Amino acid sequence: MTETFARIALGPLLLIQGLYTRWVTPKLPEAEGERQGVAGRGVALRLLILGDSAAAGVGAATQDEAITGKLVARLANDYRITWTLWAQSGLDSRALLNVLERNSPEPFDVVLLCVGVNDVTSRISADQWLVQQDRLMELLSGKYAVKQIVVSPLPPMHLFPALPQPLRWYLGSRASRFNHRLAGLAERKDHCTLLAISLAPVAGLMAADGFHPGPAIYSLWADHAARAIQQRFQHNKNTGS
Template structure:
């Protein structure tokens, strides 16, 4: 834990707790996006895609999966690939919850996994080093059990800009999110098959969902566009290496 975070907890702990409880009570509980969570689309080289994570991966903030991350990403990739895809995502998941789910899920092979997890860890009391350890376990599980050759990691959003959060809770969670992202970027740089996205996903007016906490369809499109570019570049590079 950083010195600033420790001092903030000492001085602002009771206020942060009250604000956190209040925010949970008054923030609208939006449903996950409706629609299919697996399928095939497109034509071309075969690409097996797994999308995993929390409420953002599940499409909260969009009405249908077609408007959410999974639908937009599959739509982009299907221009050049025959995509066989699956979405494993659920609101409220943290890194440990996702680990438990995947450990009990039947093994099946995927070429690429897009991972979105961490907001619920940031809003908890979990230390960043414990979160990174769980990220490492997730990456190992994806590689060993699901034969994933390319792991694309989504950064935590800029929580210091979330309109649903009051101050100083917004500042404090933003501080934690930036520390988590910094450590996640360092981890991704050490893992050969892992790439961390650089999508800013700035919560500007009109781009966020009505709860002020989740992406809206325009942000899901930006996120998917960034992921599709990274996946296409890495997938083609890996395929060329394997053929040579």
């Protein structure tokens, strides 16, 4: 069943399920804690964590338990990390573009980018979304002088326990299609690394809302992101670039 046909055939049901899910799903807060700091020792590395509610740490009590704290802790063993978190629940790609366009230029060596779930739940097409991802990447590499953009794939929404069927299937299908297009875009850009991780929900490891990661999943995500960053910057160090 194509997305267009699904919207026509299942549109009213998908709309009702979407509204109901928003109504009954617990609204969890963003993780508490600092949103910038310095940690570690070694080669200087300027890190930006950028994105939506997952980047903001929803599902973790503190930033130390969220993606920012986990990633900084792993990189601090080898780098002197100056880190910043720009993230907010509810942001879609258009809103994130507005943030980057509005903020003053500030150079970063590496950015962990996490955005897209709120786009999947909207009516934006994959083509329109890809244009926005391309613009995000160009803004980061241009205005913010980013050397590496580590892109987080959309999670497998067809496995989210908070979503009823057929809404779960529909959003999962869109997320998969968006990821496929995102992989092609990242492959065409030398400064982009798409993480090969699905962040699949695991029983007992998701947040209480059945929609966001819990600390254990944030930890796994940080492992993959740190590995990608270390591989890139170790290569640059070895080649003198």
